[in-house]
Amino acid sequence: MAGGATTPAWLLESEAGAFPIGCSGRRRRGSALEKTLDGLAKVVRQAITSEETAARPGLLQSLDARAKLLSVVALLVAVGLVRHIPVLAGVYLLTLALAAASRIGLWGFVRRVWLFIPVFTGLIVAPAMFSFVTPGEVVLPLGHWFGHEVGLTRQGLTSAGLIVCRVATSISLVVLLTLTTSWPRLLSALRTLFVPRLLVLVLGMAYRYLFVLLDSISEMVIARRARTIAAGRNGRGARAAAGFSGGALFGKAHALSEEIHQAMLARGFRGEARTLERARLRALDGIWLLACLALAVLVVGGDRALGL
Amino acid sequence: MSTEPLLSAEGLCYSYLERFAALADVSLEVQRGERLALLGANGCGKSTLLKILAGLIFPDRGSYRAFGEEVSEPKIEDEQFSRGFRARVGFVFQNSDAQVFSPTVREEIAFGPLQLGLAPGEIEERMNDVVALLEIGELIERAPYQLSAGQKKRVAIASVLVMNPELLLLDEPTAGLDPRSRHWLLELMGELGAAGKTIVFATHELEQLEWVADRCLVLSEAHRLLAEGAPSEILSDRELLLRANLIHEHTHQRGALLHSHPHERGHHG
Amino acid sequence: MHIPDGYLSPATCAVTGAAMVPVIGTACARVKRVVKDRHAPLLALGAAYSFLVMMFNIPIPDGTTAHAVGAVLIAVLLGPWAAVVCVSVALVIQALFFGDGGVLALGANALNMAFVMPFVGYGVYRLAAGNTSLTSRRRALAAGIGGYVGLNAAALCAAIELGLQPTLFHSANGTPLYAPFHLAQTIPTMALAHLTIAGAAEFILTLGVVAYLQRANLPLLRINHPGVVDTDEELAPTRRLPALRWALIGIATMIILSPLGLLAPGGAYGEDAPIDLNPHSYGLSAIPGGLQHYNGFWKHTLLADYGFASGRHASLGYVLSAALGALAVGAAILLFVAVGRAVARRRPDVQTG
Numbered sequence A: 001m002a003g004g005a006t007t008p009a010w011l012l013e014s015e016a017g018a019f020p021i022g023c024s025g026r027r028r029r030g031s032a033l034e035k036t037l038d039g040l041a042k043v044v045r046q047a048i049t050s051e052e053t054a055a056r057p058g059l060l061q062s063l064d065a066r067a068k069l070l071s072v073v074a075l076l077v078a079v080g081l082v083r084h085i086p087v088l089a090g091v092y093l094l095t096l097a098l099a100a101a102s103r104i105g106l107w108g109f110v111r112r113v114w115l116f117i118p119v120f121t122g123l124i125v126a127p128a129m130f131s132f133v134t135p136g137e138v139v140l141p142l143g144h145w146f147g148h149e150v151g152l153t154r155q156g157l158t159s160a161g162l163i164v165c166r167v168a169t170s171i172s173l174v175v176l177l178t179l180t181t182s183w184p185r186l187l188s189a190l191r192t193l194f195v196p197r198l199l200v201l202v203l204g205m206a207y208r209y210l211f212v213l214l215d216s217i218s219e220m221v222i223a224r225r226a227r228t229i230a231a232g233r234n235g236r237g238a239r240a241a242a243g244f245s246g247g248a249l250f251g252k253a254h255a256l257s258e259e260i261h262q263a264m265l266a267r268g269f270r271g272e273a274r275t276l277e278r279a280r281l282r283a284l285d286g287i288w289l290l291a292c293l294a295l296a297v298l299v300v301g302g303d304r305a306l307g308l
Numbered sequence B: 001m002s003t004e005p006l007l008s009a010e011g012l013c014y015s016y017l018e019r020f021a022a023l024a025d026v027s028l029e030v031q032r033g034e035r036l037a038l039l040g041a042n043g044c045g046k047s048t049l050l051k052i053l054a055g056l057i058f059p060d061r062g063s064y065r066a067f068g069e070e071v072s073e074p075k076i077e078d079e080q081f082s083r084g085f086r087a088r089v090g091f092v093f094q095n096s097d098a099q100v101f102s103p104t105v106r107e108e109i110a111f112g113p114l115q116l117g118l119a120p121g122e123i124e125e126r127m128n129d130v131v132a133l134l135e136i137g138e139l140i141e142r143a144p145y146q147l148s149a150g151q152k153k154r155v156a157i158a159s160v161l162v163m164n165p166e167l168l169l170l171d172e173p174t175a176g177l178d179p180r181s182r183h184w185l186l187e188l189m190g191e192l193g194a195a196g197k198t199i200v201f202a203t204h205e206l207e208q209l210e211w212v213a214d215r216c217l218v219l220s221e222a223h224r225l226l227a228e229g230a231p232s233e234i235l236s237d238r239e240l241l242l243r244a245n246l247i248h249e250h251t252h253q254r255g256a257l258l259h260s261h262p263h264e265r266g267h268h269g
Numbered sequence C: 001m002h003i004p005d006g007y008l009s010p011a012t013c014a015v016t017g018a019a020m021v022p023v024i025g026t027a028c029a030r031v032k033r034v035v036k037d038r039h040a041p042l043l044a045l046g047a048a049y050s051f052l053v054m055m056f057n058i059p060i061p062d063g064t065t066a067h068a069v070g071a072v073l074i075a076v077l078l079g080p081w082a083a084v085v086c087v088s089v090a091l092v093i094q095a096l097f098f099g100d101g102g103v104l105a106l107g108a109n110a111l112n113m114a115f116v117m118p119f120v121g122y123g124v125y126r127l128a129a130g131n132t133s134l135t136s137r138r139r140a141l142a143a144g145i146g147g148y149v150g151l152n153a154a155a156l157c158a159a160i161e162l163g164l165q166p167t168l169f170h171s172a173n174g175t176p177l178y179a180p181f182h183l184a185q186t187i188p189t190m191a192l193a194h195l196t197i198a199g200a201a202e203f204i205l206t207l208g209v210v211a212y213l214q215r216a217n218l219p220l221l222r223i224n225h226p227g228v229v230d231t232d233e234e235l236a237p238t239r240r241l242p243a244l245r246w247a248l249i250g251i252a253t254m255i256i257l258s259p260l261g262l263l264a265p266g267g268a269y270g271e272d273a274p275i276d277l278n279p280h281s282y283g284l285s286a287i288p289g290g291l292q293h294y295n296g297f298w299k300h301t302l303l304a305d306y307g308f309a310s311g312r313h314a315s316l317g318y319v320l321s322a323a324l325g326a327l328a329v330g331a332a333i334l335l336f337v338a339v340g341r342a343v344a345r346r347r348p349d350v351q352t353g
C-alpha cells in the first residue's frame, strides 16, 4: 500500500500563492455554534472535575460522603419548605461559610452557583412580578389596562425573589457536596444508600464516557476549524455539520466506549465495580448529620414562626 | 498434559460489523514462557487477534483454547472460569485512552486487583511497587484520561502488571514512549519472559525484534497468516517482508539489522 | 425542561419521586434481564449522550428551559426501559454537577424525561415505523417523529407540574410559594418552545443518529429490533398499510397536543398579552416574538371574562384543566402502550405470513 502509488504531483507543489498570508483586516471568527460547542465542552469538563477541590484539607472534605449526601438532602427539604426570603438568605450565608471552611474560593463558588441556573430562573420568573400573572397589591404601577391597574405587585416580587433565592441556595448546597466529594466516593455513597446497583454502574461509566464525548467534540471542532479555509459566514455550514456530526460523534464514542468496556472486562470486571476504600462512618460523621438534621428542623421552625 | 501449548487457536475468522474482515483463517500455538511477536502492516488484524486471545471478542469461526480450556462466549460468562481467566491474562490496549477509565491513577491501578478480590494490604504493596517501577509516583492522584499519551501508556502498563498475569498480551506497548522508556520496557519484557511469563505482543519495531521475541508471526493484508519463524529468519527474508508490506523497497539490510533512508520518489514504479 | 430545586414544593417532589421509585426499579430489573452484559457500555454512552444533549438549553419565561433530551433515540436503540435508566442517570449527573434539574426534583424530572418521553416517543416510533425494514427511510423518519412527540409529551407534563404549583401552594396574601405560573401560562409557553426549537432539535438529533447507524452500524440497530429485516427488498410487499398507520399517528399527535388546545384559551393573561410579553422588559426577543402569534389564538377565549385580579373563580378552571391535561396524557400513554403491544404482537406473523 504505502509506496505502491506515486505521490500526486499537486501535493508536491506549493499552494502558497493561492492564499496570501498577510492580514486583510477582515476577521473570521469561528461560527457561533463552533464556539458554543467548544465552550460547552470546556465548561462541562471543568464542572465535573472536582478531584482538586475534594482533595483539599477542609471541613466538608473530612466528612463521609454518605453523611454529606444525607445532610444535603435534609437541608434541601428544609430550604424547599422555607417561605421567607430572609430565612433563605440566612441559609445561603451558611453555605458561604461552609465553603470558606472547606477552602473553596468564595468568588469561584458564588460564580459557579449563580452563573447558570439562578440567572435562567430570573429570566423565567420575571413575568411573574407583573399583576397579570400574580395579582395582588400593586407596588409599582405601570398604567391601566381595561380599567385595571397593572404593574409590579408585592406578591409577584416576593414570589420571584423567593424562588430565585431558593434555587440559588439549593444549588449552593448541592455544589458544596460535589466540590468536596470525589466522584468515586460519591458513587460508593450512592451505592450504599438507596440507589440501584445498575444505576450506579451506569452512572460511573457514563461519567467516564462524558470525557470521551467531550474530547470527541473538541477534536471535531478543532479538526473542522483546521480544514476550513473558506472565508465568509459559515454558520449554516457549521450547523449542518453539527447535524451530521451528531451521528458521527455517536459512532466514534460508541467504538471507544466499547473498547473501554473491554478494558474493564479484561481486568476482571463482572458488572459490579469494587472500590479502594471501604469508608467507615466515624463519630464526627454522625454528629455532623445530627447537626444538619437539627438545623433543618430549626430552619423550618423559625420560618413558620415568622408566619405562613 | 504438559505438552499442550498454553494457547492454541484454530482457523480464527473475524469481521467487524459483519462487513469488515479482520482475520481470515488464522491458526497459532503459543508455548508456555514464549515471547511471540505479531507483525503486519496497519489494519492486518493484529489488535483483533490479541483481543480474541484475551477473550474480549469471539471469533465468527474457529476455536480457541487457553490454559487447557476452551474459550468461548458462554464459557466466559461462567463466574469461576472468567475470574480464573482474567486473573491469568493481562492486556495492554493499543489505545491507552480506552484502557484507562477510573477517576484517578491510584484507582486505575487498583481496579484489577480489587476485581480479583485481593486483600487491601497486598494491593497497596503491589501498587507501590509498580508505581515505583513505572515512575508514575507524581501522577497517582491525577485523572488518568487527562495525562499525556506516554503517561497514559505507563499507567495502562502499570495497571496490568499489578495483576501479575501469567500471560501478557501487549498491543504495541512501546508506541508513544520516549526512547529511554521504550528501551526500559523492552528490557522488562525480557526479564518477565525469563521469569517464565508468556508474552504475545504486536509491534511495528523490527530493530529490536531479535532481542525481545523468541518467535514471530507475520499477518498479511488479506488478514491471513503469512509466515512464522524465528526473528532472524523472518527479518532476513526480504521478499516476505515486502510481501507483507512491512518494509519499503528502499529499506536496507545490514546483516539482520534493518535500516532505511529516504530516497527520491519516482526512481522506480 | 429541567425543573431545578425550588420550583416545586417538597410535596410535589415527594409524590413524583414516589411514583418513579417503582418505575426505576422495574427498569433496572428489566434492563438487567434483557440488555446483555455486552451492552452495558451502550447504556452508559446513551446516558452521557443524553447529558450532553440536554446541556444545550434556553430559558423559557413562564416555564423552565427548552432543550432536546435524546430519550427516544435510546428507546429506539435499546428499548424504552433502557431509556429510563439512561436518562435518569443523565439527570442525576446534571443535578449533582450543574443544579440544572434539582436533587429533590429528580423524581419529577425523571417522570417527565425518563419515563413519559421514552414511552410516548417509542410508541409513536413503533406506530410510524410500522413493519418497514431496518434501513428504510421511513424508520429513520419515524424515530425523528417519535422524538418530537415524546419531547412534547414530556414538556406538557413538566408544564402541568409547574402550573399546579401556584394553585396548590400560595401564602395567605396570594404570594405563590413555588413556581408562580398557572397552567394556562406554563402549558402554552412550554408547548410553544418545544413544538418549535426544542422539538426540531430532538427531531434532527434522533433522525440523524438513526440514519447514521442505518448506514454505518446496522448491528447496533438490530439489538432492539429482533426479527426486523434489513432492507426493503426482503419485505413482503402486500402487507403494508401506510395510510392507516399515518392516520393513527395523526390522531396520536392530536391527542398529545389536545391539552394545549383545551387549556390555551383559558390564558390568564391572554387578554393582556401585549404588555405582559413586552420582550424588552427582560431582554429577550426570539421567544416572545412567537408568543405574539399566540396572542391571536387566545383572543377568542372560552373563559375570556374571568377577572384575573381576583383569581378566585379561575382556580376551579385551573384544577379542571389540569385534571383534563393529566387525564389526556394518561390516556395517550395507555393508548400508545396498548397499540405498541398490538403492533409488536402482530409483527411475527407479518414476517412469517
Ligand SMILES: Nc1ncnc2c1ncn2[C@@H]1O[C@H](COP(=O)(O)OP(=O)(O)OP(=O)(O)O)[C@@H](O)[C@H]1O
Pocket (backbone or CB within 6 Å): A255, B016, B017, B020, B021, B022, B040, B041, B042, B043, B044, B045, B046, B047, B048, B049, B094
Ligand atoms: N471497530 C471497528 N469497526 C470496523 N472495522 C474495524 C474495527 N476495528 C478494526 N477494524 C478493521 O479490522 C481490520 C483489522 O484491524 P486491527 O485493528 O486488528 O488492525 P491492526 O493490525 O491492529 O492495525 P494497526 O497496526 O494499525 O494497529 C482493519 O482492516 C480495520 O479496518
Ligand SMILES: [Mg+2]
Pocket (backbone or CB within 6 Å): B046, B047, B048, B094, B171, B202
Ligand atoms: Mg492495532
